[in-house]
Amino acid sequence: MEMGVEDTGGWDFLDWVGPDTSTCIFQLLDDPADLARAAAVSRSWRRFVIENEFCKSLCRRICPEVANFTRTVVVTRTSPRASSESSRDADFRSRERDHVVYSYLGGALVSANPSMNCILHCIGASSTDNFPEETVDNTLEPRDRVNHRASYWSSGGQDDTDVPESLTYRLNSDLCIIDEVRIQPFKAYFQPDNPIYSAKAVRIRMGHSKLPPGKESFVTDENENQKAIADENYMWTYTSPEFPMLQENVLQTFKLPRRVLCIGGVVKFELLGRMQKQATDDKYYICVCHAQAMGRSLSPEFMVDTSDPADYSILKYLPGASNLVIEDILNGDAKDSEWHSLVARHRQMRHLAMVNMLLGPVHFMDEDDDVGGVTDDDMYM
Incomplete structure (x- = not known):
């Protein structure tokens, strides 16, 4: 898409093929860098890209969660000057701001930077058998033995193999791109026959807390925090398919169907179904020794407005913050x-x-x- 006015004998390519065909062509672009290059061809091309909000549309195609943003804000280090522009100019300036923000967001969404484990804290578990010895905090430790003691989380025992469990975590940023999750079932090496207490399947939810800022609580030595993980406390903006788990004591990787934008920094591992019965009480358990959510933080350049715990719809861009x-x-x-x-x-x-x-x-x-x-x-x- 390098054709400008000079290449067409004085005709602008957009006028030559018409707005409808031009729109169809631009919508075929699937790389944010291509849209940025197109917007740099000429003033008419830039205006066409801005007015049609191609960058916003592309971001939504890459990560549908972007549709949750209803407004963008550019946060600068100096106070914005008052403007007396007309409503028409104001509308274009608003679209121009969105173009800038979504251009950079698109680049961040497709970045090839290496993934890391984005889990920061444990919010809570649906149940714990022996707290705090078998706390969900143990799943942050990559080893299954610490100081010669077993390190794992264990659910409560159940007679019904279909009773699910869940582990809920806080990520290291309010905006993270998550590509895959990893979970390792625990092998009880201290029990006869070394049973492995895996789930039948795992499903992932991502979203944000509805609690006021500063009121979110985490697992402590005195509290296993079961009430904090109730679904009414969260807004889930993504739910993955169910991934079958193997009854093996290895860190199992589950690649998400696409990269997911977690808005709000909360991820829940839903453990569906039980496979292993404990011989001593004849009940079924699920045990996990380690969990990871692999991806990248988009902060500090991008943040979300957390002033309203029920609404994470304002995307804030901080140019140069990194x-x-x-x-x-x-x-x-x-x-x-x-x-x-x-x-x-x-x-x-x-x-x-x-x-x-x-x-x-x-x-x-x-x-x-x-x-x-x-x-x-x-x-x-």
Whole structure:
């Protein structure tokens, strides 16, 4: 799509083939970079791409969850100037802003950056047999033995093999692209015949909490947090197919049918069906020693508005946020309060993810807590 006015003897390609055919051609583009190049050909091409919202449409094709966004906001470090433009100009400026935001979002959605485990904390489990020894927090540990003791989560026992269980986790960002999930059933090496307590299948849900900011709770040594994972506390924006599990003590990988944009940073592993009966009580259990949600965080360049716990529909773009250093955050003034609070939130979560990986689970700070408690060295990790 390099044909401009000069290549057609003074005719613009868009005028030459007409708007309907041009629209059909542009809608065939499936790479955000191609749309960006097309918008750079000429002013008429740029206006055509912006007015038809091709970048937004492409993002929705890549990740249908993008349709949950009803508005975009560009958060800058300086206060926006008041405008006296007409309503027609204002509509174009709004579409132009969307074009910029969705252009960068599209690039982030198809990025080839390597995946990592995005799980930050355990929110809770549907049941736990012996708490806290068999807590869901154990599933953050990649090993099935720690300090010569077994490390795993165990459900409560059931007579019915169809009773499901679930494990719910907080991801390291409010916006994550998840490609695959991994789960390892636990092999009870301390029981006769070394039984493996796998589920029959696993299904994944992703979404966000409906609780007010700062009110989300996590598993502690005193509380297994079963009430916090009730479905009425969450809005699920994606549900995967059911993936059959093997009764094998290996980290099993389940590739999602497509990359999924998790809006709100919550993922639930639904464990469907039981396969193994425990000899001592003649009941069926599910046990997991490790779980992962593999993907990439889109923060700090992209955040969501969490002021309304029932509505995560505002997509915020922070140009240049990934290039900030600690001095930019600590020395911010009132006019950039939103910018700095959003970036500080991301860096706090990144810091906790690093500590969690190195030292084990840590308690999550509420938004009202003092971000200054994180040291300069911590935030450079």
